[in-house]
Amino acid sequence: MEHRADEMMTVAAARELRDGEVCFVGIGLPSTAANLARGMHAPAVVLIYESGTIGSKPTRLPLSIGDGDLAETADSVVSVPEIFNYWLQGGRIDVGFLGAAQIDRHGNLNSTVIGAYDEPKVRLPGAGGAPEIAAQARRVITIIRQSPRSFVGELDFKSSLGARDQVVITDLGVLRKGSDPAADPLRSAAPGGSDPRGELVLEALHPGVVLEQAREATGWDLKVADDLRTTDPPTERELALLRELRER
Amino acid sequence: MAEITSLHDAVASLVRDGDTVALEGFTHLIPFAAGHEIVRQGRRELELVRMTPDLIYDQLIGMGCARRLVFSWGGNPGVGSLHRLRDAVENRWPAPLELEEHSHAGMANRYAAGAANVPFAILRGYTGTDLEPRTDVAKVTCPFTGEQLTAVPAMRPDVGIVHAQRADRAGNVQLWGIVGIQKEVVLASRRSLATVEEVVDELEPRPGAIVIPGWAVTAVAEAPRGAHPSYAHGYYDRDNDFYRAWDPIARDRDGFRDWMREHVLWSTAPTR
Numbered sequence: 001m002e003h004r005a006d007e008m009m010t011v012a013a014a015r016e017l018r019d020g021e022v023c024f025v026g027i028g029l030p031s032t033a034a035n036l037a038r039g040m041h042a043p044a045v046v047l048i049y050e051s052g053t054i055g056s057k058p059t060r061l062p063l064s065i066g067d068g069d070l071a072e073t074a075d076s077v078v079s080v081p082e083i084f085n086y087w088l089q090g091g092r093i094d095v096g097f098l099g100a101a102q103i104d105r106h107g108n109l110n111s112t113v114i115g116a117y118d119e120p121k122v123r124l125p126g127a128g129g130a131p132e133i134a135a136q137a138r139r140v141i142t143i144i145r146q147s148p149r150s151f152v153g154e155l156d157f158k159s160s161l162g163a164r165d166q167v168v169i170t171d172l173g174v175l176r177k178g179s180d181p182a183a184d185p186l187r188s189a190a191p192g193g194s195d196p197r198g199e200l201v202l203e204a205l206h207p208g209v210v211l212e213q214a215r216e217a218t219g220w221d222l223k224v225a226d227d228l229r230t231t232d233p234p235t236e237r238e239l240a241l242l243r244e245l246r247e248r
Numbered sequence: 249m250a251e252i253t254s255l256h257d258a259v260a261s262l263v264r265d266g267d268t269v270a271l272e273g274f275t276h277l278i279p280f281a282a283g284h285e286i287v288r289q290g291r292r293e294l295e296l297v298r299m300t301p302d303l304i305y306d307q308l309i310g311m312g313c314a315r316r317l318v319f320s321w322g323g324n325p326g327v328g329s330l331h332r333l334r335d336a337v338e339n340r341w342p343a344p345l346e347l348e349e350h351s352h353a354g355m356a357n358r359y360a361a362g363a364a365n366v367p368f369a370i371l372r373g374y375t376g377t378d379l380e381p382r383t384d385v386a387k388v389t390c391p392f393t394g395e396q397l398t399a400v401p402a403m404r405p406d407v408g409i410v411h412a413q414r415a416d417r418a419g420n421v422q423l424w425g426i427v428g429i430q431k432e433v434v435l436a437s438r439r440s441l442a443t444v445e446e447v448v449d450e451l452e453p454r455p456g457a458i459v460i461p462g463w464a465v466t467a468v469a470e471a472p473r474g475a476h477p478s479y480a481h482g483y484y485d486r487d488n489d490f491y492r493a494w495d496p497i498a499r500d501r502d503g504f505r506d507w508m509r510e511h512v513l514w515s516t517a518p519t520r
Contacts, residue, residue, distance in 0.1 A: 027326055050352060051274050051426045063488045064325035066275020068481055071425045077456055080274050080299070080429045081360045084353040089372055112349075117382065123337040125323030125330075128300075129352040132373045158378040196376060 003234050005171040006145070007242060008206045010036060011234040013097075013143045013169040021094040022046040024133050027065045029143045030097035032245065033169075035061060039241050046075075048093065050129040052083045060248035084129070088136050091192075096137030098130050098160070100144055102152050105199050105220045107162025107177050109134065109142065110155040117157060127159040138192040139165035146170035152219040161194035172214045174204040174231060204229040250419025250465040255443060255474075256516075258467040259285040262439045263294075267406040270297035270437065271304060272359075274428030275325065276481060279411040280304050281474030282443050284512045287311045297405055299355045299429060300325070303477065303494050306332040307512070309345060310504050316346040318403075320355045327491055331498040341501065350383055354400045359429050361402035362436025368399040408437025411475045412460075413482060414451065415444045419462030422451045425481025427458055434460055443471035445483050454482075 003011075013033035017023060019042040025034045031049075035058060038045050047056045051066035055075030062070055071077050078087070087093065100109035101124050111130060115121030134140055140163035144150055151170075168175040177198045202214055203225040215222050234242075253261075263269055263286055271279050283304040286294075295316040296305055303324065308314055310332030322333050336345035350358070357369035370388060374380040375398060388399045410430045412423035421442040423430060434440045442460070447470050451459065462468070473483075477490035497507050 051276070051428065053426065063327070063491065064275045064486065066325075066426050066428075067486055067488075068276070068425065068479055071276075071481065077426060079427050079431070080352070081356040081432060084356050085360075085371070089353070112378070117378075120338055123322075123329075123334045126319065126321050126349050127351045127377070127379060128321035131351045131377050131379065132353040132371075135375075136372065158376075161376050194376060 001236050001239050003239055005206070007239060008231065008234060009143065009145070009169055009171045010242060011238045012174060012206065012231055013141060014040060014238070016141050016167055016169065017042050017045055017095060020044045022048065022092060023095045023097055024048045024050070024088060024093045024137055025097050026099055026130070027062070029099055032061055033143060034097055035245060036238070036242050039245070040238060048083070048087065050080070050083060052078045052080055054078065054087065061245055084132060088132055091136070093137040094139070096133035096140045098133060098140060098142050100142060102150055102155050103142065103144055103168065104152060104155050106196050107142065107166045107168065107198070107200055108155055108158050108196065109160040110157045112157040112159045114156050130160040134160035134163055135194050136192065137163070139163060142166060142168045144168065144170060146172045146214065146217040148217060148219050151217060161196055162198065164193050164195040164198065168200055171206070172209045172217060173202055173206055175200040176203050177201070199223055201225050202228065204231045206231045207233045250442070250462040250468045252417065252419055252447060252468050255281060255285050255469040255471050258441050258469045259289055262407050262441055262467060263291055265291055266293045268295040268297060269407045269409065270403070270405040270433050271409045272298060272429050272433040273411055273475065273478060274299060274426060276426040276428060276479060277411040277423060277430065277475050278302055278304055278478035279409050279443050279474060280476060280478060281471035282409045282411070282441060283308055287313060287508070287512055297403065299352055301330060301333060303330070303491065306330040306498055307508060309333055309336050310342070310498070311508060312342045314345060315343070316348070318348045320350045320352045324491055324495060327495050331495070332504060335501070348383055349379065350400070351379065354385065355403070356429060358400050358403035359432035359436050361400070362404045363432045366402060368401050370397045370399055372397060374398045403436055405433070405437040406439065408433040408440045409443070410434060411443045411471070411480065413444065413480055414446050414448050415442065415468045416448055416451050419465055419468045420451060421460040421462070421465055421468060422454065422457050424454045424457035431458060431460055434465060439466045441467045441469065443469050443474045445472055445474065445480050446470060
């Protein structure tokens with residue numbers, strides 16, 4: 001089956017989620033990918049939305065993090081202070097699943113502003129739950145389209161710090177951070193936490209994408225793994241479920 | 249005990265020019281009817297506080313009610329930008345808007361500290377981000393472990409406004425579904441208003457519901473469909489089509505003002 005680049009991106013992001021993990025989900029592409037994973041290989045994944053719904057099993061993709069379906073299908077619904085304090089800060093989240101407008105080589109994210117803070121070119125929505133999700137989940141999956149505007153040498157604003165264990169899924173490929181333990185002594189420490197020093201390494205390109213495209217879409221000198229892979233294309237089942245989810 | 253009054257009279261007596269006002273409701277139970285009444289009564293120079301400004305603050309800001317916004321995520325969920333908020337920040341239209349921004353965890357803890365009547369809350373957060381030097385946070389050292397933590401100041405609005413499913417005639421307010429930050433903002437605020445879908449003789453117990461006792465609320469006003477286009481769990485669903493339709497309405501200054509004139513200024517609040 002033919003697929004579009006953003007479908008490959010969503011499928012590749014869904015594959016990163018493991019069955020049974022507890023995942024704090026951002027709205028939009030992260031939520032789409034997490035629900036695709038739940039319908040494919042990860043039926044026991046626990047989806048937590050920042051509105052306070054724990055174990056949501058939405059029947060259709062929510063438009064907001066607080067759609068009624070998320071509460072109706074949840075194992076438990078708690079207050080907003082509780083979701084952030086007891087569940088996220090309490091260390092109960094395996095994976096944070098985030099989007100952003102800009103990312104840098106260390107996986108730091110900008111979701112606040114393009115241009116100067118006081119004289120913005122584009123005022124973005126802001127940090128929301130991301131700073132604490134990025135810092136307190138054991139690992140972070142970031143989903144973001146790759147272009148010179150989004151993959152920047154210097155962020156206009158650092159809303160959230162790059163995580164020690166972070167994978168970045170784009171429409172061109174897959175980048176992972178901290179894959180070389182020797183280069184990052186913090187790797188041996190407890191899981192989770194921020195690491196503003198580690199660097200993203202391109203480990204896979206999606207089918208049909210050439211390395212030059214990924215380099216041109218990156219605003220820094222992109223590190224590439226020695227054993228650069230090609231992502232498996234979406235299966236018929238993955239594509240069919242993704243399209244069905246979007247139409248529901 | 250909460251006074252049960254009309255929405256018009258509640259806003260007239262509780263919300264004053266220059267006040268710090270928090271209309272809360274985390275996606276669910278957003279008090280749109282109360283926000284519209286504030287617009288109709290022409291309040292000015294408000295410091296608006298809300299975790300997710302949503303369309304209701306887009307409308308208040310676009311109508312020139314606000315001088316300052318304290319928030320943590322200012323978008324149209326799943327759709328994109330709040331164009332009136334952006335126009336105020338990027339172009340100072342219709343008036344300059346001062347911003348104070350936090351993370352969600354920071355805002356939630358600020359309300360919780362306000363409700364608990366302590367001057368600040370602590371959390372692990374903000375460290376190393378560009379928010380830290382730009383907003384109202386500080387470092388504190390744990391007196392027991394020596395750990396460095398982030399302190400956020402208590403949020404104590406002059407007025408806190410929430411929507412809920414129902415209240416009884418003593419003003420006890422019952423809400424369920426996503427409970428968000430509703431209880432905290434009522435308890436943190438000096439004066440509070442709960443708009444409700446209906447006032448009933450008796451509150452039947454509901455699974456997962458919370459009740460805010462009437463003696464902890466200043467006023468209760470009936471406002472059927474008062475959360476629309478947000479929703480009231482068990483009464484009506486979120487109007488996702490309206491959230492999508494708002495995007496083109498809000499992009500254009502004249503189109504926005506025409507819409508507000510037709511749908512807010514020329515309509516009236518429930519009188520009961």
